[in-house]
Amino acid sequence: MLIDTLKPHHVLAIVAHPDDIEYYCGGTIKKWTQSGVTVAFVVVTSGDKGSQDIHADIDHLIRVREQEQRDSGRVLGVEDITFLRYPDSELSFVDHKVLRGAFVRHIRRTKPDVIFTHDPFVRFKRQHADHRVVGRLALDAAFPIATVAQCYREQIVDEGLSPWQPGDALLFGTDAPTYISDISATLAVKQQALLTHQSQQSAFDGGMAERLRWRAQTIGSPHGLSAAEEFLHVQLGVSLPNKEQS
Numbered sequence: 001m002l003i004d005t006l007k008p009h010h011v012l013a014i015v016a017h018p019d020d021i022e023y024y025c026g027g028t029i030k031k032w033t034q035s036g037v038t039v040a041f042v043v044v045t046s047g048d049k050g051s052q053d054i055h056a057d058i059d060h061l062i063r064v065r066e067q068e069q070r071d072s073g074r075v076l077g078v079e080d081i082t083f084l085r086y087p088d089s090e091l092s093f094v095d096h097k098v099l100r101g102a103f104v105r106h107i108r109r110t111k112p113d114v115i116f117t118h119d120p121f122v123r124f125k126r127q128h129a130d131h132r133v134v135g136r137l138a139l140d141a142a143f144p145i146a147t148v149a150q151c152y153r154e155q156i157v158d159e160g161l162s163p164w165q166p167g168d169a170l171l172f173g174t175d176a177p178t179y180i181s182d183i184s185a186t187l188a189v190k191q192q193a194l195l196t197h198q199s200q201q202s203a204f205d206g207g208m209a210e211r212l213r214w215r216a217q218t219i220g221s222p223h224g225l226s227a228a229e230e231f232l233h234v235q236l237g238v239s240l241p242n243k244e245q246s
């Protein structure tokens with residue numbers, strides 16, 4: 001198990017829904033922004049299915065959820081947030097080449113050392129279909145597509161972007177964690193950030209702050225940590241000195 005071995009300068013989190021970041025990696029993001037790391041978010045949908053009220057004003061819901069995400073970003077120290085505004089819970093049916101191209105664009109624009117996204121390989125845990133789609137396409141974008149100049153070449157020719165290879169991916173919602181991040185110092189901020197998503201409080205079924213604390217404690221305690229987040233680590237960049245990856 002790797003524990004806090006990554007020391008990035010630039011980080012990009014690509015997620016399906018508002019509030020995914022806070023739940024899965026908010027503590028690690030706050031820890032890193034506090035130490036000067038720049039972090040950007042790409043949020044694929046604006047959570048337009050996130051209401052049990054069958055008569056809900058969907059345009060209003062989208063505005064509320066995007067504002068909650070921006071407010072939460074401020075709590076976590078993140079201003080660079082892009083909403084792609086795809087339809088919630090329908091990502092299996094949208095144009096994946098276009099969606100992957102959006103991920104490539106933001107990788108080339110923000111030049112991250114580390115990418116956060118959903119683990120698309122989950123076998124033994126339930127998973128939202130949007131998470132599976134976003135994780136797979138984000139991982140594909142991060143290796144090798146973003147680094148191949150002839151892929152989405154219009155981004156390079158017309159938009160002035162350059163190929164970029166992120167070094168590592170941290171995949172969350174995983175059933176096979178290999179990387180632990182100590183969030184003992186930032187758990188309270190993670191709780192605060194998730195609670196910023198007030199429109200989702202009924203879905204959270206109350207007690208979310210306590211649930212987050214219990215979860216972080218459960219992950220951390222085998223490693224002597226009072227609170228932690230867990231990820232599946234995937235090395236994307238060239239591994240030196242023996243360059244065995246291809």
Ligand SMILES: [Zn+2]
Nearest residue numbers: 016017020128
């Ligand atoms: Zn989600």
